[in-house]
Amino acid sequence: WPFFAPYVKAINELKAARNAVILAHNYQTPEIYNCVADFVGDSLQLARQATKVDAEIIVQCGVHFMAETSKLLNPEKTVLIPDAEAGCSLAASITGADVRLLRERYPGVPVVAYVNTSAEVKAEVDICCTSSNAVQVVESLGSDRVMFLPDRYLARYVASQTTVSIIAWHGACEVHERFTGEELRAYRNADPSISIIAHPECPPDVIAEADFTGSTAHMIDWVRTRRPRRVVMVTECSMADNVAAETPGVEFVRPCNLCPHMKRITLPKILDSLLTLSEEVVVDPQVAERARRAVERMVNLKS
Numbered sequence: 538w539p540f541f542a543p544y545v546k547a548i549n550e551l552k553a554a555r556n557a558v559i560l561a562h563n564y565q566t567p568e569i570y571n572c573v574a575d576f577v578g579d580s581l582q583l584a585r586q587a588t589k590v591d592a593e594i595i596v597q598c599g600v601h602f603m604a605e606t607s608k609l610l611n612p613e614k615t616v617l618i619p620d621a622e623a624g625c626s627l628a629a630s631i632t633g634a635d636v637r638l639l640r641e642r643y644p645g646v647p648v649v650a651y652v653n654t655s656a657e658v659k660a661e662v663d664i665c666c667t668s669s670n671a672v673q674v675v676e677s678l679g680s681d682r683v684m685f686l687p688d689r690y691l692a693r694y695v696a697s698q699t700t701v702s703i704i705a706w707h708g709a710c711e712v713h714e715r716f717t718g719e720e721l722r723a724y725r726n727a728d729p730s731i732s733i734i735a736h737p738e739c740p741p742d743v744i745a746e747a748d749f750t751g752s753t754a755h756m757i758d759w760v761r762t763r764r765p766r767r768v769v770m771v772t773e774c775s776m777a778d779n780v781a782a783e784t785p786g787v788e789f790v791r792p793c794n795l796c797p798h799m800k801r802i803t804l805p806k807i808l809d810s811l812l813t814l815s816e817e818v819v820v821d822p823q824v825a826e827r828a829r830r831a832v833e834r835m836v837n838l839k840s
């Protein structure tokens with residue numbers, strides 16, 4: 538903490554001086570999540586919050602597609618990301634040209650894109666979704682077949698929750714695909730009363746072992762309300778650190794995996810970003826206009 542304190546003070550002062558807000562994802566480290574963020578949440582909550590920002594500058598503490606989504610919803614504001622290299626294996630798995638080819642192959646089938654995609658991909662699809670509203674979005678289209686991209690595991694999970702037939706892309710999250718059902722069974726065998734909760738980007742054998750599956754915000758709510766004695770949060774490591782701070786008495790049992798992209802965002806880089814107003818997120822206006830439609834269609838869905 539003594540190391541963090543001068544950064545926290547400088548960031549909070551500069552934020553006020555610059556009329557900036559910090560939107561931070563649930564996977565950000567505790568010093569960012571607790572000490573400098575103005576708003577924390579899952580991807581859907583961050584996108585919704587981005588539509589309500591009054592400040593002139595948004596500093597996105599998360600990965601690039603999240604900053605792009607904020608920019609799409611706030612074309613007139615400055616959106617900064619403290620490290621422009623903070624990518625995502627899902628967003629990197631598909632291009633706009635891939636979506637155009639899929640449309641040729643499956644004419645008339647609507648396309649849903651997980652928000653973990655580039656603006657270029659969002660510009661080619663009908664609607665976006667996040668892990669917290671994917672089933673609702675798929676069913677909102679009124680079609681018996683839907684293309685769902687790019688996460689094959691989230692697609693499998695959605696298919697298990699709906700009668701709509703899902704055509705999936707082959708992307709995967711490099712963090713969640715590393716978990717196995719076998720490692721979770723070992724925890725369950727050692728302590729049958731343990732709770733296991735998983736993100737739907739996990740493979741099906743992992744989800745089969747889980748007592749609950751949901752977005753990062755839904756996982757946090759589950760722990761807040763259920764207060765399990767011992768819980769394995771099958772997701773990125775900072776989640777457990779952040780929730781542990783507000784749920785004394787709950788023991789968070791590892792395993793967890795780090796997202797190297799999320800971990801690129803640090804207090805020194807946030808300070809630098811506010812000082813130099815970089816890296817500014819820029820989206821080609823023509824791409825942005827089409828991509829915005831897909832994001833707004835999702836944000837405007839009644840929950």
Ligand code: 13P
Pocket residue numbers: 563578579580581653667668669710736738751752753754
């Ligand atoms: P959430 O929308 O559940 O926060 O997930 C975002 C993400 O990148 C998970 O890996």
Ligand code: SF4
Pocket residue numbers: 600624625626627628653710711712713738773796797798799
């Ligand atoms: Fe992308 Fe996975 Fe990292 Fe989330 S955890 S940002 S899906 S690589």
